[in-house]
Amino acid sequence: MAEKQGLPAHVGIIMDGNGRWARKRGLPRKMGHRAGANAFKEIARYANKIGLKYLTAYVFSTENWKRPKDEIDSIIALLRNYLDEMENYRKENIRVLFIGDRTVFDDDIQAKMRRAEEQSRNATGLTLILAINYGGRAEIAQAARRIAEDAAAGKLSPGAVDEAVFSRYLYTAGIPDVDLLIRPSGEYRLSNFLLWQTAYSEYVFMSGVLWPDFKPAMLDEALAEYRSRSRRFGGLSEADS
Ligand code: IPE
Ligand code: IPE
Numbered sequence: 001m002a003e004k005q006g007l008p009a010h011v012g013i014i015m016d017g018n019g020r021w022a023r024k025r026g027l028p029r030k031m032g033h034r035a036g037a038n039a040f041k042e043i044a045r046y047a048n049k050i051g052l053k054y055l056t057a058y059v060f061s062t063e064n065w066k067r068p069k070d071e072i073d074s075i076i077a078l079l080r081n082y083l084d085e086m087e088n089y090r091k092e093n094i095r096v097l098f099i100g101d102r103t104v105f106d107d108d109i110q111a112k113m114r115r116a117e118e119q120s121r122n123a124t125g126l127t128l129i130l131a132i133n134y135g136g137r138a139e140i141a142q143a144a145r146r147i148a149e150d151a152a153a154g155k156l157s158p159g160a161v162d163e164a165v166f167s168r169y170l171y172t173a174g175i176p177d178v179d180l181l182i183r184p185s186g187e188y189r190l191s192n193f194l195l196w197q198t199a200y201s202e203y204v205f206m207s208g209v210l211w212p213d214f215k216p217a218m219l220d221e222a223l224a225e226y227r228s229r230s231r232r233f234g235g236l237s238e239a240d241s
């Protein structure tokens, strides 16, 4: 089990490789998404067990609508099922939040999201954040739009808009920046995930594993790699100062 000391406050995971996992087995892509959902449930539970405070998982991007309709439908069906299981998180003391534009989803899905957030709002363990219909640029654009609206309404002075104020208009208001960003599957890019919040993240790309095969021990590996990094945030390391 990972030691609590040196644990990042916020881990982001780009859950990539479901399609390739299925193809390798001669299965339809939706089976890869199903296996990926199971891997996600295990990792969320493990993150809570080791005392992680924030875990954000990239579930569906604003760009993923480019995929075939039957694949999108299968992902949404998995989401529906998953939302129905979320009551378990209350028992496990996990707080659930969703980020992204949820207004595009059917009313029942939006209601389930609201219910999961409300029922778990007082949990004090892991805060599990699911990025669904999420895009980093869309998030920044909606923040800019709402800031402009508040300024036009006289609620905010344009001169007062600094990084701290801007952050409060993001979906992640009140949540610390990402310390560690993990991406399996062999792609070395952000794919529009948490653009603002990863400005000083440590990146761990794990090319040897596709998301459905991702195990708690691999999260431990990434956490160990994180502990070995020297974070300077533009300053000097302890050895140099
Ligand atoms: C990630 O796996 C899941 C989503 C993007 C919804 P992919 O479906 O992107 O899997 P690959 O990258 O095609 O293997
Ligand atoms: C990023 O993976 C989105 C999610 C994991 C939800 P993609 O598979 O969509 O990213 P690209 O297309 O390889 O950049």
Ligand code: MG
Binding pocket: 016, 017, 018
């Ligand atoms: Mg992919």
